[in-house]
Amino acid sequence: MKPSVILYKALPETLQKRLEEHFTVTQVKNLHPDTVAQHADAFARAEGLLGSSEKVDAALLDKMPKLRATSTVSVGYDNFDVEALNDRKILLMHTPHALTETVADTLMALVLTTARRVVEVAERVKAGEWTKSIGPDWFGVDVHGKTMGIVGMGRIGLALARRAHFGFNMPILYNARRHHSEAEEQFNARYCDLDTLLREADYVCLILPLTDETRHLMGKAEFEKMKKSAIFINAGRGPVVDEKALIAALQNGEIHAAGLDVFEQEPLPVDSPLLAMPNVVALPHIGSATHETRYNMAATAVDNLIAALSGRVEQNCVNPQVQR
Ligand SMILES: NC(=O)C1=CN([C@@H]2O[C@H](COP(=O)(O)OP(=O)(O)OC[C@H]3O[C@@H](n4cnc5c(N)ncnc54)[C@H](O)[C@@H]3O)[C@@H](O)[C@H]2O)C=CC1
Numbered sequence: 554m555k556p557s558v559i560l561y562k563a564l565p566e567t568l569q570k571r572l573e574e575h576f577t578v579t580q581v582k583n584l585h586p587d588t589v590a591q592h593a594d595a596f597a598r599a600e601g602l603l604g605s606s607e608k609v610d611a612a613l614l615d616k617m618p619k620l621r622a623t624s625t626v627s628v629g630y631d632n633f634d635v636e637a638l639n640d641r642k643i644l645l646m647h648t649p650h651a652l653t654e655t656v657a658d659t660l661m662a663l664v665l666t667t668a669r670r671v672v673e674v675a676e677r678v679k680a681g682e683w684t685k686s687i688g689p690d691w692f693g694v695d696v697h698g699k700t701m702g703i704v705g706m707g708r709i710g711l712a713l714a715r716r717a718h719f720g721f722n723m724p725i726l727y728n729a730r731r732h733h734s735e736a737e738e739q740f741n742a743r744y745c746d747l748d749t750l751l752r753e754a755d756y757v758c759l760i761l762p763l764t765d766e767t768r769h770l771m772g773k774a775e776f777e778k779m780k781k782s783a784i785f786i787n788a789g790r791g792p793v794v795d796e797k798a799l800i801a802a803l804q805n806g807e808i809h810a811a812g813l814d815v816f817e818q819e820p821l822p823v824d825s826p827l828l829a830m831p832n833v834v835a836l837p838h839i840g841s842a843t844h845e846t847r848y849n850m851a852a853t854a855v856d857n858l859i860a861a862l863s864g865r866v867e868q869n870c871v872n873p874q875v876q877r
């Protein structure tokens with residue numbers, strides 16, 4: 554008999570078929586308690602779980618006593634209670650590598666868009682304001698040759714450093730939990746503490762996971778340390794930034810501009826003060842959102858679940874130590 558799996562995300566047809574070749578699949582629209590109650594038998598039978606962007610906590614796991622593996626279509630796994638998974642010996646699979654280059658492209662796009670005010674001036678053109686040769690009130694600031702500060706030199710941070718170094722000739726400062734010899738040797742990146750990075754960087758780019766340690770890593774005191782001319786970018790997770798402090802820093806002119814792909818609350822409420830600021834570029838969490846990359850992520854997640862439920866976990870596992 555095929556193992557039972559709960560799928561809580563729509564998959565491309567080819568991948569849905571591949572999943573169904575290996576498993577008996579119950580598709581649900583989300584993991585809300587009402588949905589779980591509606592499909593209680595399927596949840597009780599499920600040995601696998603596949604999807605993204607939903608909370609997977611102890612209360613949900615208690616409804617799935619047979620669960621052996623969960624596979625998220627993302628690299629970040631802050632939605633999961635990893636301790637509760639470990640206690641129950643449930644594998645957690647994710648999709649590093651599949652999205653690294655695409656997310657680094659998004660970070661670079663945010664840097665360029667905020668620096669050159671691309672959204673703002675394009676809107677002025679559409680509004681019919683381009684009536685004569687432009688003056689300094691339409692100018693942006695340079696990216697090439699400026700100092701890039703990267704907070705989080707992991708897979709994506711490294712791909713951003715490559716772009717900054719080779720594409721834009723930027724000196725690079727970085728902060729992470731450890732020194733990264735590849736970044737230092739290949740991209741001439743210099744490790745420094747967060748305070749030094751905040752004081753010296755022209756672009757402060759956050760690409761960090763959300764953990765107890767990183768929650769509100771950027772607050773009032775941190776924004777005060779940044780240069781008034783500096784641009785702040787976040788494409789990691791929203792709660793790494795105290796959004797109220799960011800709004801105040803922008804309102805008080807403590808920093809020049811911000812490019813944001815992630816927010817404390819998503820979707821970003823339409824009355825957020827961030828949306829009224831011309832010097833803020835707000836994106837709807839599109840870091841990995843290209844057709845190619847989203848397909849590759851979903852394919853990786855399907856393969857990850859097949860490997861995990863057949864006891865062949867070699868890569869992409871957050872907690873391999875729980876393997877039975
Ligand atoms: N906006 C989006 O659509 C996307 C956002 N992300 C986010 O980006 C994060 C990073 O992804 P990867 O680079 O693949 O992860 P990774 O695990 O390769 O890198 C994480 C880096 O953060 C550093 N770090 C962790 N805690 C830290 C701390 N307290 N202080 C300083 N540095 C710290 C680590 O040392 C490492 O260098 C993901 O966890 C996810 O939250 C990832 C993909 C898409």
Ligand SMILES: O=C(O)C(=O)CO
Nearest residue numbers: 626627628629840841
């Ligand atoms: O993979 C992740 O962690 C995302 O945020 C979406 O790609």
